[in-house]
Amino acid sequence: MELIETKIDEMKDDIIKSTQELIRIKSVEEEAKPGMPFGEGVNKALEYVLELSGKLGFETKNVDGYAGHAQYGEGNEIVGVLVHLDVVPEGKGWTYPPYGGEIHDGRIYGRGAIDNKGPAIAALYALKALKEAGIETKRRIRIIFGTDEESGWEGIKYYFKKEETPLCGFSPDAEYPIINSEKGIIIFKMRKEFNAESEKGITIDYIKGGTRANVVPDYCEAGLIADDSSRDGIETGFRAFVEKTGYKMELMPEGQNGFIIKSYGISAHGSLPEKGKNAICQLIMFLNTLNTIKGDASDFISFLAENIGMEFYGQSLGVGLRDEISGKLILNVGVIDFDKKQGTVEINIRYPIKYTCDDVMNRIRERTSEAGIEVIDISDNPPLYVSEDNFLVQKLKKVYEEVTGRKAELISIGGGTYARAIKNAVAFGPLFPGKPELAHEKDENIEIDDLILNAKIYAKALYELACNI
Structure with missing residues (x-):
């Protein structure tokens, strides 16, 4: 040798x-x-x-x-x-x-x-x-x-x-x-169609962020349109949110009634989300504080904030699974794409070796079906x-x-x-x-x-x- x-x-x-x-x-x-x-x-x-x-x-x-x-x-x-x-x-x-x-x-x-x-x-x-x-x-x-x-x-x-x-x-x-x-690897999308009718208050024009499901996103951006009664609330709420969380974010006026919000994270491998900072989830958590966003888009944002938030292990989504060999399930929100008609989020899950894809996805479907959210494009790579x-x-x-x-x-x-x-x-x-x-x-x-x-x-x-x- x-x-x-x-x-x-x-x-x-x-x-x-x-x-x-x-x-x-x-x-x-x-x-x-x-x-x-x-x-x-x-x-x-x-x-x-x-x-x-x-x-x-x-x-x-x-x-x-x-x-x-x-x-x-x-x-x-x-x-x-x-x-x-x-x-x-x-x-x-x-x-x-x-x-x-x-x-x-x-x-x-x-x-x-x-x-x-x-x-x-x-x-x-x-x-x-x-x-x-x-x-x-x-x-x-x-x-x-x-x-x-x-x-x-x-x-x-x-x-x-x-x-x-x-x-x-x-x-x-x-x-x-x-x-x-x-661990086994699941990649799937959550999708929800939005009511096309305009709402008073704040309207989401778009949200875009992330590149791949298996990468912690380091950037996410949203465009908001606000009526006169909501503009001040966005600015005040944004300052309070950033001061409280310390997240790296920017709020920029756009035209007469618009705002662009930029969220900056830290990229990491999707199997190690705790090593990064998820720019998508940061933005979702802020948007969920704006109670003047109305309609289906707001409902989807609330679902994501309440059932995933900034968590890594899927506990609020009902999939906080673990075993003694491979440890905890890991979850990463990798890509988001919202427009006025629908919203889609792509998620990467790493599940413990003693479980199956069905074990995980059946639990997730219980949550999403109640919220009128579709689960689509599921791929599974067994442990x-x-x-x-x-x-x-x-x-x-x-x-x-x-x-x-x-x-x-x-x-x-x-x-x-x-x-x-x-x-x-x-x-x-x-x-x-x-x-x-x-x-x-x-x-x-x-x-x-x-x-x-x-x-x-x-x-x-x-x-x-x-x-x-």
């Missing part, structure tokens, strides 16, 4: 350069085009890694633009490393360009640096190290490049309809030591759980402890990784204990030393799973 680590050290500059080049591709999902099911940026990222894989000496395959792989070795069975190339939108407030791949203070900055482009490159060069060391495999190894992990998983689902399923594998898309439990005595977990525990000298404890997360796309798979890195979680946040970055250490851990893991069997 010393030879493999030496090979990785020799490739350090190439690993850094390849990570920078991949970060510079803005691979946010866009409108589909022929041969590009998730848009040009995602397709460009897929083509980049497949071309790089070919240059590194691996067999490659592009599966109709939905996904691809790089393969090395011999054997009837496959060990898979499941990574993704798409990223969430960059958001605002970056210190360095979000698609610059710039290096500052030993860190590579950019959207996808740690989620998941840096780890994808680390895994690819780990495989290169095995090849350069002349190690023969007893199982084939595939680095599988997914393309829409952040928005629906259609790419990886399509891939496994066309390609072999690995015997086992891991996804370098979470944290160390080993993630053997991942993952791999027991400690599984051969894969035992191998990875051995690797982590030997390379880092730390005990390999098993942990549960609310995030969802490609590990749940196959059996006998877990999330393994790239975030080391004690390091800040920067996925989906501004100034996302990866330490270069950690990037190289990840490559060494993955190389040893692949050796144990594909060669030393």
